[in-house]
Amino acid sequence: MKGNTVSEKYTYIILILTLISIISCIILKIFLFYGFVVSIVVASCLFIKSGFSSTELFTMIKKGLCDCKSLFILMALIGAMISIWMASGVVPTMLYYGLKYMQGRNFLFSAFVLTSIVSIFMGTAFGTISSIGIALLGLAKIFQIPDYILLGAIISGSFIADKTSPISSLFNLTLETVKISYKEALMSILKTLLPTYFVSGLLYYFIGKNYSLVLVNSNIDNFTSAISRNFVVSPLLLLLPLSIIIMSFWGMTMVKSVFLALIGGIIVSIGLQKANFIHIIVAVFNGYRINTNSVELNAILVSGGMMSMIEVLLIIGGAITLSTIFQETGLIIPIIKRITLRIKSREELILKTGFISSALTAISDQSVGIILPGKLLRDKYREFGIENTTLARTIADTGTIIAPLIPWNVNSLFIFITTGIPTMSYAPYTVLCYLSPMITFIFAYLHKFQNEKQATDSLYN
Template identity: 75%
Template sequence: MKENKVSEKNTYIILISALISIIGCVTLKIFLFYGFLISIIIAFGLLIKSGFSLIELLHMIKSGLYECKALFILIALIGAMISIWMASGVIPTMLYYGLKYMQNTNFLFAAFVLISIVSIFMGTALGTISSVGIALLGLANIFGIPNYILLGAIVSGAFIADKSSPLSGLFNLALETVKISYKEALISILKTLLPAFFISGLLYYFIGEQYNLVLSNDNIFNFVSAIDSNFVISPLLLLLPLSIIIMSFLGMKMVEAVALALVAGIIVSISLQNANFNDIILAMFTGFSVTTNSIELNKILVSGGIVSMISILLIIAGAISLSSIFQETGLIIPIIRRITQKIKLREDLILKTGLISGVLTTISDQSVGIILPGKLLSDKYRELGIENTTLTRTIADTGTIIAPLIPWNANSLFIFTITGISTMEYAPYTVLCYLSPMITFIFAYLYSFKSGKRPRRHEI
């Protein structure tokens, strides 16, 4: 990270133009990549004027994209994997058993709890949503739950991984940045995670009670028959998604785990479902669809393959390029220091940490929302006698968790690509993503009053 050489005026022009370009594209429904491209061009012009060379700026982008190469590979693999899981019978099997054994239950509440547990073991929110989450969404209409409400619960549970899983790349980035152990961080995070989880669970339970419908035997029979007639169904097929969870828990990288599961899915498709090899390879790239006597099932078992991921890959590349420029030029550092230098109270520092992390995630991505406040505010926390575990918890509860609520964030775009449900539809129901920042701020103020550690400003 270089020392900032950009004037305050140019800094604000770059940041404001980036927000206007990105929000403008979202509002006008223009391909978001153009918003990032315009932002990068404006930033290039002003940064070159401020003393950076074109070669330096291009190198920053190149380095940022290279560091995220695993993410690009993972997204492409997931696009292929969803098609293969449909062709191999994995998702049909999940639908089959889900329909038979989850009827007459509070499906929304059960889905939230299941996804929360799975996400901890998988260590990735997007991986959880694109595997188990997709299968659960397939059951939404059958159980009479609007898919955007169910996706809200799924996203809430899945993003617990990014803020607390020992396998999460983002959470480990936060630990490395702040220099604390997982055990130390977890003890602190549970103080706000547990209340957020239980309150979210209660809300999903009460919402889910409205949709706790008793399905008619005819409807169940027709749907199950359609699955049974077109696929070989076996509980052993559930070992494929389970294998990803196990491999992730054992420390295997997500890209490798998904790649192995993909290969296994191809073998199962050919050997068990009697699929044609050429058709399977084509489905990986261009997508999968099936024709059965059930219109609902035909709507569920559709995927776009790797080709459908191209647009999201371009948008993520644009987001990473812009965030790399913000981070490596030190553009935002003076603003952060100005905001925090006069802070004297614990609760004020926590509040502004959350705001800084949230804003950085909003205009850039989660990694910037972790790294910059983690590096620049640790001394301030030490100065006020606050443990760095609180810094880690605040970042996890704000910048990390709000990513799926931001329409132009890579996480939201990925979710939209694989589900077809926009951020504006599911965001109101991602209860835990709202509660986490609220609880961490409330907790900070309550702690200060309860402990008597709220000093008067003139005494500090």
């Protein structure tokens, strides 16, 4: 990494144009990758004017992308696996038992719990919202729950995927950037996730008590009957997604775990669900569709396969390229140093990490909110003797989780397009997205008080 040889004038031009290009794409609903391309081209031209050669810049970009090659492979496999989980009956089984569980219960609380569980196995907030989330919203009128309140609970549950699921693209990007294993990250994240989840669930339970618990069973019965008519439903199918978590804890790389689960899903699809081999191969690459007598089921069981991940891969590739040249040319170093220069404590470092990650997510994209603080603050955490697991947890609890609260963010736009409910309506009820950063900061300061108490006790003893 070179020292910053870019003039202050060029630095401001690059950063301002980067913000304008990315935010313009989000507001105008233009493919976000184009915003990154414009930013990369402008930045590269000004870096060359500042003394960097095109060969140097190409080498930086190549190194940054090669360092994340396993992530790109994983994203493609995840796209294929979501299709296979639908074809093999895993997702239908989740829907079947989840909806059966909800009968006669507090619907709002149950929706939060169900979407949180499904999201971990699906590995995507988008996929959870656009599948079981849409199904639950369709039942909102039955329970006399306003759809924007229910959507808040669904989003809270769904976005747990982005911060904990072993097959989440964003969580794996966090692991790849911070250079830690899934097991290490999860053990750290659970320290703040469990109290956040408990408090969120408690709030949804009490809010849900204000609405009718009398359930008209016909809609759910029709839906679950459609599932059982078209799929072999068995709790044993849930062992397939569970195997990924088990293999990850055994130390197997995520690429191998997902690949083996994908092969297992193909075998189950053909052997148990009697799917056509050619159709399964097509589903792997082009996505899964089903044609039944249930319009609702047809609308939910849809996925894009490997091809659907191309846009995600391009966006992540653009974010990695931009963050790499910002880092390697030294452009971003003075800004980060200025923010972190006078940090005197662990708690302040965690607070500013959350601020940086959240700000980058707010003005651009979750990927940028992960990559830049993840890469640029590792040395600072080492300086304070803090493990990288805390860095990963702070990013996951702040920048990653607040995305659906920002009206111009791609996550909020996706939710609005999918559900028709604007951000300002559901945002007050996405409890977990608010609590998560609050609790991670509280946890950091409790750690400080605990250390001070231990020091005081040892002094008197």
